[in-house]
Amino acid sequence: MGYNNLQECIRDLEAAGRLVRLDVEVDPYLEAGVIQRRVYQAGGPALLFTRVKGSRFPMLGNLFGTLDRARYLFRDTLPALEKLVRLKVDPGEAMRAPWKNLGLIRTLWNARPKFVSNGPILAGTCDLTDLPNQVSWPKDGGAFVTLPQVYSESPASPGWMHSNLGMYRVQFSGGQYAPNREVGLHYQIHRGIAVHHAQALERRQPLRVNVFIGGPPAMTLAAVMPLPEGMPEISFAGMLGGHRMELVPAANGLVMPAHADFCISGVIDDTKTLPEGPFGDHLGYYSLEHDFPVLRVDRVYHRPDAIWPFTTVGRPPQEDTSFGALIHELTGEAIPTVLPGVRAIHAVDAAGVHPLLLALGSERYVPYDPHKSPRELLTQANAILGQGQLSLAKYLFIANSGDDPALDIHDIPAFFRHVLQRVDWTRDLHFQTRTTVDTLDYSGLGLNEGSKVVIAAAGPPRRTLPTTLPRDMRLPDGFDVPTICLPGVLAVQGPPCVRNRHAQDPRMEDLCRELRDTGQFQEWPLILVVDDSAFTAASLNNFLWICFTRSDPGCDIYGVGASTICKHWGCTGPLVIDARSKPHHAPALEPDPEVEKRVDQLAARGGPLHRVI
Structure with missing residues (x-):
C-alpha cells in the first residue's frame, strides 16, 4: 500500500509499462530538460536516465507527466482522502453509515510520522558538485533543484507539528554562491517558510532548513498541496503515501525522511542575501535576478541507490499541470x-x-x-x-x-x-x-x-457576441490585423510598446478615443492589443497566456468611453487590454536549437526515443 521510497515506485512503473529507461549518456545541461518536455507533450512515460553526464546519480523525469499516472501512483490512498474531504463537506455522512468509514482510522493514524534512529538517507554524503548539474533553459543562472521539498519548523514552537514543507526554488550552482557551501533559497510571496524566517529574525537566531529530494512520491505532492492552516504537510504525505513517514535527525537538528534520496541540510544564519536566478518559470518567462536568502550548507546526504528526480518549469502546460489537476480533484468539493x-x-x-x-x-x-x-x-x-x-x-x-x-x-x-x-x-x-x-x-x-x-x-444576457468582423472596419494608424480569439473577443496588432513602467500609454488612450468617435467595434465587449494577433488567436491557450501574463489590470486596462464616477472606473464601449510585451517584462523562454536537434536524433528511427516522442 503506497511506496516507501522512489526505488519501489520506479520498479512498479517499469513493470506496468509506465516507465522507459534511457541507457545512452544524457547531459543534464539543457538536454535532459528538452527530452522531458518533449515526452511530456507527447503524453509519454516516466523516464529514467541511467547515464548522466558529469554525475554518478541517475535522474528521473516526467514522473507526474500525466494525470492518469499521478492517479496511479496514489491509487491505494486517493479514495480514502476523497472520503475525508466528503466528510468535511457533509459530516452527517459518518453518522448515517459509520461502518463505511472505519478504514479512515488507519488513514488518520498514518498522518503521524514515526521517528527512527537510522535509515538509508544516512548511508552516504556528497558535495553539491556531485549532484546532476540540471539546467533547463539557456539563460538560467545555474543548476536548480526543480522538485525540492523545503522543510522548516517554527522557531517559536519547534517540532513537526508546526512545520512547513514547500516547493521553493533552490539554486545550487552559479551566481555568487560559495561553491559547495551555499545555495540560494527563493521563496515567493505568501509562503509558509516566510513566517518561520520572520520568527527566526525576530529572535536573532538561525533558521534551520532541510531540502529533501526524492523519497516517497507522496512527499513531493505534499510540498505543493494547499492545506488548511495548522495541518503539517508531512502529515498529509503520510496519509497520501499509505504509511507513517519515517523521520531521522540531520546534522542541523531537524528531521529528514529516512527514505529520501537526498537531503541538503543547513541554516539561514543571518540576513545575508545574494542574487538568485534567472530561472525559467511557470509563467513561460525568465524570472530575473533578485536578492534572496542564502542557505549555508552543512551536509548533503544521500541514500546508496539515490536517484535525482527532476522536472522542467516553463510555459504551461508542463508536468506541474498534473499537480494542479490532482489537487483540484481532491479539494474541489x-x-x-x-x-x-x-x-x-x-x-x-x-x-x-x-x-x-x-x-x-x-x-x-x-x-x-x-x-x-x-x-x-x-x-x-x-x-x-x-x-x-x-x-x-x-x-x-x-x-x-x-x-x-x-x-x-x-x-x-x-x-x-x-x-x-x-x-x-x-x-x-x-x-x-x-x-x-x-x-x-x-x-x-x-x-x-x-x-x-x-x-x-450576474443577470440575463445583455448582448449577442459578434463572431464575424465588420466589412467596413478601419483602425487608427499603427493598429491593424484584427483577429477573432473567441466570440466577443478581438485581438488587434499594435505598435511596439515603449511606455514607462509607472505610466499608461498615450497611444492606447488615442485608440480608445478614436474608437469612441468613429463608433467602430462597439459591439465587441473585449479588445486586446497585442504584438502578434494571429499568434494570439491561433489557440485558446495562446489567448490565455498572452492576455493574462502580459497585462496588469491597473496599468493596462483601458476603455472606450471611459469615465470615473464617485471613484468607480468604467466604460460605455469595449474594454481594451494592452497585452503587448512591455520594456520591463521578462523575456519569454526559448529553447536552444542545437540541443533540440540532438534530441531529434534520439527520436529518429533506431534511436532510444523512437516512438516515445
Missing part, C-alpha cells in the same frame, strides 16, 4: 465549506495559474429583486482574494451560478461567453491597486507589486 456561497474555482493553468481565476458564486442577497446585479458575488470575490495563494490572483472573473446551472467552470470558452454576454463595463469592474501579486509576475509596478481586478457578472 470542499470549496463551499471554506468559502460560503462559492460553488467552484478554477485557477487557469494555461494563463500561469495566479494571473487568472474563474469562479462560480451565488446571488442570494435580494432574491425578490428581478433586476439581478452583482452583490453577493462581490462579497465572495473578496473572500476568494483573501484566501491563501488565491490572494495572488490578478484577474478574477466571477459569475452567478444561478444564471446557468449547467455552466462548467472548466469549459473556458463557455465561461467567457457567459460573462461577456452579461457584463456591464460601467458597473462590474472592481480594482485593487498597489497590492501584492505573484513574485514571478513582472507585469506590475515592481517585484511583488501590481494590481487586481474583479469582473463580476
Whole structure:
C-alpha cells in the first residue's frame, strides 16, 4: 500500500509499462530538460536516465507527466482522502453509515510520522558538485533543484507539528554562491517558510532548513498541496503515501525522511542575501535576478541507490499541470465549506495559474429583486482574494451560478461567453491597486507589486457576441490585423510598446478615443492589443497566456468611453487590454536549437526515443 521510497515506485512503473529507461549518456545541461518536455507533450512515460553526464546519480523525469499516472501512483490512498474531504463537506455522512468509514482510522493514524534512529538517507554524503548539474533553459543562472521539498519548523514552537514543507526554488550552482557551501533559497510571496524566517529574525537566531529530494512520491505532492492552516504537510504525505513517514535527525537538528534520496541540510544564519536566478518559470518567462536568502550548507546526504528526480518549469502546460489537476480533484468539493456561497474555482493553468481565476458564486442577497446585479458575488470575490495563494490572483472573473446551472467552470470558452454576454463595463469592474501579486509576475509596478481586478457578472444576457468582423472596419494608424480569439473577443496588432513602467500609454488612450468617435467595434465587449494577433488567436491557450501574463489590470486596462464616477472606473464601449510585451517584462523562454536537434536524433528511427516522442 503506497511506496516507501522512489526505488519501489520506479520498479512498479517499469513493470506496468509506465516507465522507459534511457541507457545512452544524457547531459543534464539543457538536454535532459528538452527530452522531458518533449515526452511530456507527447503524453509519454516516466523516464529514467541511467547515464548522466558529469554525475554518478541517475535522474528521473516526467514522473507526474500525466494525470492518469499521478492517479496511479496514489491509487491505494486517493479514495480514502476523497472520503475525508466528503466528510468535511457533509459530516452527517459518518453518522448515517459509520461502518463505511472505519478504514479512515488507519488513514488518520498514518498522518503521524514515526521517528527512527537510522535509515538509508544516512548511508552516504556528497558535495553539491556531485549532484546532476540540471539546467533547463539557456539563460538560467545555474543548476536548480526543480522538485525540492523545503522543510522548516517554527522557531517559536519547534517540532513537526508546526512545520512547513514547500516547493521553493533552490539554486545550487552559479551566481555568487560559495561553491559547495551555499545555495540560494527563493521563496515567493505568501509562503509558509516566510513566517518561520520572520520568527527566526525576530529572535536573532538561525533558521534551520532541510531540502529533501526524492523519497516517497507522496512527499513531493505534499510540498505543493494547499492545506488548511495548522495541518503539517508531512502529515498529509503520510496519509497520501499509505504509511507513517519515517523521520531521522540531520546534522542541523531537524528531521529528514529516512527514505529520501537526498537531503541538503543547513541554516539561514543571518540576513545575508545574494542574487538568485534567472530561472525559467511557470509563467513561460525568465524570472530575473533578485536578492534572496542564502542557505549555508552543512551536509548533503544521500541514500546508496539515490536517484535525482527532476522536472522542467516553463510555459504551461508542463508536468506541474498534473499537480494542479490532482489537487483540484481532491479539494474541489470542499470549496463551499471554506468559502460560503462559492460553488467552484478554477485557477487557469494555461494563463500561469495566479494571473487568472474563474469562479462560480451565488446571488442570494435580494432574491425578490428581478433586476439581478452583482452583490453577493462581490462579497465572495473578496473572500476568494483573501484566501491563501488565491490572494495572488490578478484577474478574477466571477459569475452567478444561478444564471446557468449547467455552466462548467472548466469549459473556458463557455465561461467567457457567459460573462461577456452579461457584463456591464460601467458597473462590474472592481480594482485593487498597489497590492501584492505573484513574485514571478513582472507585469506590475515592481517585484511583488501590481494590481487586481474583479469582473463580476450576474443577470440575463445583455448582448449577442459578434463572431464575424465588420466589412467596413478601419483602425487608427499603427493598429491593424484584427483577429477573432473567441466570440466577443478581438485581438488587434499594435505598435511596439515603449511606455514607462509607472505610466499608461498615450497611444492606447488615442485608440480608445478614436474608437469612441468613429463608433467602430462597439459591439465587441473585449479588445486586446497585442504584438502578434494571429499568434494570439491561433489557440485558446495562446489567448490565455498572452492576455493574462502580459497585462496588469491597473496599468493596462483601458476603455472606450471611459469615465470615473464617485471613484468607480468604467466604460460605455469595449474594454481594451494592452497585452503587448512591455520594456520591463521578462523575456519569454526559448529553447536552444542545437540541443533540440540532438534530441531529434534520439527520436529518429533506431534511436532510444523512437516512438516515445
